[in-house]
Amino acid sequence: MTQIYTSQTIERDLVQACKRRDRRAQEAVFKRFAGKMMAVCKRYLGAGPLAEDVLMEGFMKVFTKIDHFKEQGSFEGWVRRIMVNEALMALRKEGKMLFQETDFSFEVGQAEDAIMHLEVEELNKLIESLPAGYKTVFNLYAIEGYTHQEIAEMLGIQEGTSKSQLSRARGLLQQKLNELQV
């Protein structure tokens, strides 16, 4: 408990210092969150220079718009949200925001216990193999925890489209997992 309190205090102090444009505090924030945010960017955009550019732009936004952070929620959550938005913008610019409407439907079977124990690397590979639209919705819903309504607003799509994309993503993932087990 003491450790959490200390960590929160440090984070609050860092945010205050960043609001004063303290360069050392900014560096500390960058070092604290850069690795995690890089993983976020890669999940949406894949490994490559685009993810690095988005990370850079995201941190620029974090430091220039830090005055807008109200310090009511988690700072990490706020930074993550900025990164996700930047990644979605990059996807739109690249024209990769395509939501396939396939004719066939997946039968979403029961998830097996084995799937639960997949390692992060394996999970990342599976998600990476999904088509862009499925991957985006799956990431937003399953990994970031947004609701279908929020996803629909963020992507400018119907809520139903978000649901169907998620359903298909799950079906594809299960199919791939079955193939792996075979």
Place this chain on the structure above:
Amino acid sequence: MKHSSEKDWNSIESTWRKKMQEDTSPVPEGMWENLSNRLDAEEKPNVFFVKTWPWAAVLVIGLGLSYLWFLPKAQEFTQVAHSSTKGIEVQSSVSRVQASSKPMPNDVTENLRTNRSRAEILKVDNRQIKANVEELVALEPVKEEVAVQKNPAIPTNAVEINTPDKEETVWIKVEIDPIVRTSEEEKERLTEVPEVKKRSLGQLLKKIKQVVKGNPGEWSEIKENFHLVAHKYVHTEETIKQKIQFQ
């Protein structure tokens, strides 16, 4: 079946979420340096603005003041140029007043011809000007033409009168010694002029009305009055300008 699978997926995704939230990826080297440079570049223009705006403000104020400083000079220049051209007109119109004009005292003509400094020449006594000009105006043939002059006469203290046949120069010396004049006199002089002007204007308006009603006999009087009003206006304006100049 479908419902249970949905539940299963939700629990799986919850587990995955926890794992993925803590996932990290290696950050390319030198990224912080690049970011720091970009942040520096972003903040510099503001610093530049903060440092330069007082100088810009000083520059603007300076330009404004210098404009105000030079403005009266420019007006004076145009006034001199304007009045000098008008002066020529006055000379030609007054040139008909030859024989009847009084000879100018010798010291005045000498002073004028020996190019005395402008400050000395500008010592004009308004009362004398008024008296002399009224005297000139009283001479019938020139009245109308002189009355046309709406602008002040030449800022020098003399009016030259020439004729093509018989050249005779008439100089009117006007002197003002502002130190000699008391403040009461000054006040009186400044206050009495508008009243005269008003009175003259009132008379003129009355007579114009009479002419409009159908009394042409008043026309010559109107001309005379108009002429007087114009002169008084000119002299008042000149007096005020000289007053300002002396101050």
